[in-house]
Amino acid sequence: METAEIFRIEGMHTSGAYAKRPVALVRGKGARVWDSDGREYIDCIAGHGVAILGHSHPDVVDAITEQAERLMIAPESFYNDRRAELYSVLAPKLPGDLGRFFLCNSGAEAVEGALKAARFFTGREKIVAAKRGFHGRTMGALSATWNPKYRKPFEPLLEDVVHVPFDDLKAAEEQIDDQTAAVIVEIVQGEGGVNPGSGEYFDGLRRLCDERGALLIVDEVQTGFGRTGRWFASQHFDLLPDIMSLGKGIGGGVPMGAVVWRESLGKLSPGVHGSTFGGNPLAAAASIATVKVLERDGLPERAARLGTWLLEELWRIDSPQVKEVRGMGLMVGVALRSRVTPVLRKLMDRGVLALPAGPTVLRLLPPLVIPEEDLAQVVKAVREVLEEDRG
Numbered sequence: 001m002e003t004a005e006i007f008r009i010e011g012m013h014t015s016g017a018y019a020k021r022p023v024a025l026v027r028g029k030g031a032r033v034w035d036s037d038g039r040e041y042i043d044c045i046a047g048h049g050v051a052i053l054g055h056s057h058p059d060v061v062d063a064i065t066e067q068a069e070r071l072m073i074a075p076e077s078f079y080n081d082r083r084a085e086l087y088s089v090l091a092p093k094l095p096g097d098l099g100r101f102f103l104c105n106s107g108a109e110a111v112e113g114a115l116k117a118a119r120f121f122t123g124r125e126k127i128v129a130a131k132r133g134f135h136g137r138t139m140g141a142l143s144a145t146w147n148p149k150y151r152k153p154f155e156p157l158l159e160d161v162v163h164v165p166f167d168d169l170k171a172a173e174e175q176i177d178d179q180t181a182a183v184i185v186e187i188v189q190g191e192g193g194v195n196p197g198s199g200e201y202f203d204g205l206r207r208l209c210d211e212r213g214a215l216l217i218v219d220e221v222q223t224g225f226g227r228t229g230r231w232f233a234s235q236h237f238d239l240l241p242d243i244m245s246l247g248k249g250i251g252g253g254v255p256m257g258a259v260v261w262r263e264s265l266g267k268l269s270p271g272v273h274g275s276t277f278g279g280n281p282l283a284a285a286a287s288i289a290t291v292k293v294l295e296r297d298g299l300p301e302r303a304a305r306l307g308t309w310l311l312e313e314l315w316r317i318d319s320p321q322v323k324e325v326r327g328m329g330l331m332v333g334v335a336l337r338s339r340v341t342p343v344l345r346k347l348m349d350r351g352v353l354a355l356p357a358g359p360t361v362l363r364l365l366p367p368l369v370i371p372e373e374d375l376a377q378v379v380k381a382v383r384e385v386l387e388e389d390r391g
């Protein structure tokens with residue numbers, strides 16, 4: 001289909017919920033994507049952090065091709081070999097005794113499930129979330145999400161959700177009480193500006209939750225599966241969450257999410273939660289392949305190494321526009337003194353796709369397999385754009 005035709009038809013039917021860039025992506029391989037005019041880009045968006053193995057990784061393609069021919073759907077009211085295999089490869093990678101899973105289809109659904117599980121296991125209502133936190137846009141997840149721009153049009157949301165400043169233990173301490181079902185946090189706030197929290201903060205949250213009988217939900221939808229240089233970002237701080245929400249990279253590009261919780265919390269009871277597509281063998285096969293490739297190719301370690309290099313190189317950019325460079329592994333943000341949108345546009349003109357994280361932060365979420373030369377090219381493009389704009 002011609003580019004103009006794609007724009008015309010999408011324009012006619014699209015929801016309007018997305019601000020679209022004037023490019024139609026039609027093909028991807030590794031860390032590269034191509035548009036409908038054949039233009040090539042280095043992809044540091046990676047489907048908003050989904051394509052951790054890059055686009056169309058051969059192991060994922062093989063796994064889903066084979067599974068598609070065998071069995072695509074098997075409800076959770078039956079057992080299934082792929083699901084069993086997924087649990088057996090994924091559970092050993094998770095911190096502590098996180099060993100019970102509810103499989104679903106997206107990050108927001110994983111957060112919904114995590115909030116429901118917390119209420120179910122504690123019998124309490126209150127949720128303590130963080131300012132600048134992002135947990136998705138379904139009604140429950142949106143209640144935990146902070147940004148008023150996303151929340152306002154849909155209020156009233158869940159009652160008894162409070163937002164406290166992130167990385168501020170004192171503020172959390174004032175809100176976590178004997179009515180609190182859960183505290184929900186990200187280890188590195190993604191959408192909120194690529195803000196990593198501190199070890200003392202997470203240690204303190206763990207202690208407060210233990211003392212007051214609340215559960216600690218760590219939302220690893222964006223930080224999970226090697227993105228930050230460890231399998232899960234909680235592991236940087238030896239943090240043992242009670243519940244974790246997973247999404248994005250979990251299926252290597254296939255839509256999937258998961259809620260995982262500690263064995264010691266017990267099980268849900270039949271009917272209290274469910275999902276038609278949750279735990280389908282096609283997504284499970286993709287996820288098994290993803291976990292195996294991450295392990296075989298040492299991708300979390302690679303993300304740690306490349307991420308350290310990337311942070312150093314970005315700090316070297318000599319531009320008054322750069323306020324701060326921060327991040328963990330291959331989840332990196334460049335905080336600017338001006339709006340990020342023109343920078344994103346200029347990067348795209350130079351063949352690099354990057355994301356915003358709020359109005360003034362440039363976010364890079366490249367696939368963990370990105371070749372070093374490509375990453376060097378990304379740094380060069382960012383440097384050129386920011387140094388060119390010195391005023």
Ligand SMILES: Cc1ncc(COP(=O)(O)O)c(C=O)c1O
Pocket residue numbers: 048106107108109111134135136137186190191219220221222223247248
């Ligand atoms: C930390 C976090 N939680 C939840 C979500 C929601 O995931 P999804 O867009 O798959 O619903 C996101 C998405 O960006 C996220 O970054």
